[in-house]
Amino acid sequence: MSAQSKAAEKVARLFFKLSVEGGAVSAERVAGILAYIERHRPANPLIVLRSYHRLIAAELARGRAVVEHSGAAPEALLQSIAEAMTRRYRRPVTAISRPNPALIAGLRVRVGDDVYESSIAARLSTLSTAN
Numbered sequence: 001m002s003a004q005s006k007a008a009e010k011v012a013r014l015f016f017k018l019s020v021e022g023g024a025v026s027a028e029r030v031a032g033i034l035a036y037i038e039r040h041r042p043a044n045p046l047i048v049l050r051s052y053h054r055l056i057a058a059e060l061a062r063g064r065a066v067v068e069h070s071g072a073a074p075e076a077l078l079q080s081i082a083e084a085m086t087r088r089y090r091r092p093v094t095a096i097s098r099p100n101p102a103l104i105a106g107l108r109v110r111v112g113d114d115v116y117e118s119s120i121a122a123r124l125s126t127l128s129t130a131n
Helices: 003-019 027-039 045-062 075-089 120-130
Strands: 064-069 094-099 106-111 114-119
Touching (some): 003 027, 003 045, 075 094, 075 106
Antiparallel strands (some): 106 114
16 A cells, blocks of 8 residues: 555545544534535545545444345334344444345345345355355
């Protein structure tokens, strides 16, 4: 990584820290940071913006449980998953439903980089690689 890239990453991290309020990303603060960047272009603005975007996206993903399911996912199930993930990660986590017929049956839950899966498709994949 070049010295310019390191400096741009440092600026992006500073902008990220300023975007978090009370442990969560603040839309108003992000808008303020973007307006500031537009008015006062930093050195290597494209690198700064890409790094800033990556940091914001990762932080938002940490508070969201994407629940993939093959059949219907009742609201009570989504609420139960959100509560369990909130307890596990000790921060507010919301559950978002995403249909995925390829799972055949079961669930796949993704919170940030963590994936929890209990589906027939995953079990069949495990069986096929074991042989």
